[in-house]
Amino acid sequence: MTAVITGLGVISPFGAGVTAFFDGLCSGRSAVAPITSFDAASFPVSVAAEVPAATAERWRAPGAVSDAHARDRKVGFALAAAHQALAQAGLVDAGPGPSTAPSTAPSPAHGLEPRAGGHAALAAAALSLGLGLETALLEDFAVLGDHIDWDTERARALAAHAAGERTPRLRTPADLAARALRAHFGLGGPQYLHMSACAAGAAALACAASLIERGRARTVLCGGTDSMINPLGLGGMARLGATSPRAASDACRPFDLHRDGLAMGEGAAMFVVEDAAAARDRGATALAAITGWGSTQDAYKATAPRPDGAAAVAAMQRALQRAGLVPGDLDYLNAHGTGTPLNDVAEAQAIAAVFGPPRLPVSSIKGAIGHAMAAAGALELAACVLALAQQRAPGTTGLRELDPLCAVVALPPGAHPLRLRRVLSNSFGFGGHNASVILEAA
Amino acid sequence: MSTATPRAVEVVALGCADPRAPIGDDVMRSGPERMALRLMSRSAVLAYHAAREALAGAAWPDLTEAGLFMAVGASGSDLEQLRRILLASQGERGFTLARFGEQGLRVCNPLFAFQLMNNFTMAHTAILTGTRGPNAVLFSRGVGTLAALDEALAALRHGDCARALVGAADSAVHPVTALEHTRWHGELADAPAGEGAAVLALAAVDPRAGAPEPGAGPSRWHIASVEWSEGGAPRPGAPSRAALGIADDDAVVLHGWRADVAAELATALAGRAAPAVSVLSLPDCLAATAPLAWAEALSRAPATCHALAVVTADRDGGVGAVRFVRGAR
Numbered sequence: 059m060t061a062v063i064t065g066l067g068v069i070s071p072f073g074a075g076v077t078a079f080f081d082g083l084c085s086g087r088s089a090v091a092p093i094t095s096f097d098a099a100s101f102p103v104s105v106a107a108e109v110p111a112a113t114a115e116r117w118r119a120p121g122a123v124s125d126a127h128a129r130d131r132k133v134g135f136a137l138a139a140a141h142q143a144l145a146q147a148g149l150v151d152a153g154p155g156p157s158t159a160p161s162t163a164p165s166p167a168h169g170l171e172p173r174a175g176g177h178a179a180l181a182a183a184a185l186s187l188g189l190g191l192e193t194a195l196l197e198d199f200a201v202l203g204d205h206i207d208w209d210t211e212r213a214r215a216l217a218a219h220a221a222g223e224r225t226p227r228l229r230t231p232a233d234l235a236a237r238a239l240r241a242h243f244g245l246g247g248p249q250y251l252h253m254s255a256c257a258a259g260a261a262a263l264a265c266a267a268s269l270i271e272r273g274r275a276r277t278v279l280c281g282g283t284d285s286m287i288n289p290l291g292l293g294g295m296a297r298l299g300a301t302s303p304r305a306a307s308d309a310c311r312p313f314d315l316h317r318d319g320l321a322m323g324e325g326a327a328m329f330v331v332e333d334a335a336a337a338r339d340r341g342a343t344a345l346a347a348i349t350g351w352g353s354t355q356d357a358y359k360a361t362a363p364r365p366d367g368a369a370a371v372a373a374m375q376r377a378l379q380r381a382g383l384v385p386g387d388l389d390y391l392n393a394h395g396t397g398t399p400l401n402d403v404a405e406a407q408a409i410a411a412v413f414g415p416p417r418l419p420v421s422s423i424k425g426a427i428g429h430a431m432a433a434a435g436a437l438e439l440a441a442c443v444l445a446l447a448q449q450r451a452p453g454t455t456g457l458r459e460l461d462p463l464c465a466v467v468a469l470p471p472g473a474h475p476l477r478l479r480r481v482l483s484n485s486f487g488f489g490g491h492n493a494s495v496i497l498e499a500a
Numbered sequence: 501m502s503t504a505t506p507r508a509v510e511v512v513a514l515g516c517a518d519p520r521a522p523i524g525d526d527v528m529r530s531g532p533e534r535m536a537l538r539l540m541s542r543s544a545v546l547a548y549h550a551a552r553e554a555l556a557g558a559a560w561p562d563l564t565e566a567g568l569f570m571a572v573g574a575s576g577s578d579l580e581q582l583r584r585i586l587l588a589s590q591g592e593r594g595f596t597l598a599r600f601g602e603q604g605l606r607v608c609n610p611l612f613a614f615q616l617m618n619n620f621t622m623a624h625t626a627i628l629t630g631t632r633g634p635n636a637v638l639f640s641r642g643v644g645t646l647a648a649l650d651e652a653l654a655a656l657r658h659g660d661c662a663r664a665l666v667g668a669a670d671s672a673v674h675p676v677t678a679l680e681h682t683r684w685h686g687e688l689a690d691a692p693a694g695e696g697a698a699v700l701a702l703a704a705v706d707p708r709a710g711a712p713e714p715g716a717g718p719s720r721w722h723i724a725s726v727e728w729s730e731g732g733a734p735r736p737g738a739p740s741r742a743a744l745g746i747a748d749d750d751a752v753v754l755h756g757w758r759a760d761v762a763a764e765l766a767t768a769l770a771g772r773a774a775p776a777v778s779v780l781s782l783p784d785c786l787a788a789t790a791p792l793a794w795a796e797a798l799s800r801a802p803a804t805c806h807a808l809a810v811v812t813a814d815r816d817g818g819v820g821a822v823r824f825v826r827g828a829r
Binding site: 197227254490 | 594604617626644678728
């Protein structure tokens, strides 16, 4: 069986929807700007590619039982992107999407009761979702004081639970977005919650294709959602030295000689994946086929990618082999391209090792929308789907002077008309997770 | 890497950090790994301990192509580090974001991030053991761990790798996690909180090869099926015995069950020919509970037992079963 994508939805720093997303990528503009979702003036990093405030507010977690739920931005992003994808696939009504009306009463489902009227296929649909870290709610931690008596806090929480009352949270559950998706859309199949950091979104799509291929599921809602643009997320990445120190819209410049780090991003991309024959039988339109995927681990260091890119090479080769392709069959490669000094050189070396002398057009979209962490791979695969559909590839926003150590055909900012039949997307995660996925025109 | 015939998968070795035995901080005090400790959360240490034991049993000569599939739980970082950050972020009127940005982050050890990120529960094991093949790290509170096993089986059966480690590590006693679960579920008297890890070393076997000798212990168990049903809303009701893949004559081992789920299981298992249903008394180690039960059940199964279904039920109401068959390929 062949897995095809029949629905796609995106919430990105360019706004809601695939049109805003891909037009933004192809415009050469960067969505990196001063942070507005919290006061980051005192932080070492004060810019990021945020989902526009109006969009984020529109898609706050529906039925949030507390401010904490609503503060986990990735929940609302996932719901909104999923609604777009499911509507395009004809599995939910293409109405206004998830309600933002807050629930006022506690309930067994924690305010995430089913709301969307959906297709019967959703009752057995699997969920394969790339998720980021829990969102730590520092203010809630802080009110507990200098010394936290955990026994007392547990006793309070127990009493509150028995009374059906809400209590402050210290962090959101890691799987909150998955719970929301399952409840809201009535997904009744198995779930696979990928936590492989920046590779999670791509891993989720690969997993979905595998589920279809081996007959484990007939319909899979998959993708990635994340936001680490919060005090601990942003601060932690800055302390790691991963972020660009420059408060500028071109903070992220993938493959550029003067690149100096990543810019944080956020958002979600969700896909409906089905068996090609089943999709055809029900009259759904296939947007692209997922034909190859491969994953490997660097097994090198916690703090740096394997400098020779050997494990990244193996991931791309595994994807090619699975798709039954040779390197010359590909027309475009969407790079992980974080804009950090170490990643881009290692990835360029890996690309050269697989594809030989520079020929294959390569670009990274992180200069435009920042690094959306667990959602990054999904957003990049969404860009690949749209590139196949529109026969144009987005360039590398922020790239001005190619680093000679990055010997790739890096597309400059803007839109690039190309004949695209087969494309590959790389995603490499902190901790050494490498994932490569190949999409082909349907 | 792709093979025409899906291959069977056999359990080669087991490794555990057992919650019922003392799991001291001396687990990794010797050897070069001690330098890695400062980057590792408690769960990451437990994961590595279990993986190292499984690898010792498997005695694989080369891990370059070996897969690693693990379920992990919530972030379990060192709270002393967080306390220091919050203390430094206190102004005259308490915590402020401005103070956090100015002072709090300065006292934050950058390496704290590697304890904080859930995926590093697995990543440290890859780094320390050198497994470089296919991988997945999946979130779980119990039944979700079966998804990690399912992914491992898919990779092994398809031929993406010939060998793989699969398991989970987690802690339900981390203060923040414990508090979070109290908020969601209240007190669960029938499942005291614990911590632990368990890892199975799995190998794909050629379906054309002859059957192994029966009754030779864990190394001769094969994984026949993995089936589960998620908890939470919407839960479609109790899974049937057939949906869980449990055969009529399987020995059944239950663990981690709640009273309501146990009642559903009793219904689901009613009418079986085989009466053997054992209940394991394991602490609730969240993601790690299921592989701890697999390891326990396989280790204790008598030589006369040829098919074994280990049933997991988690706090969210999820139920799943892994069916092990001895010597059948």
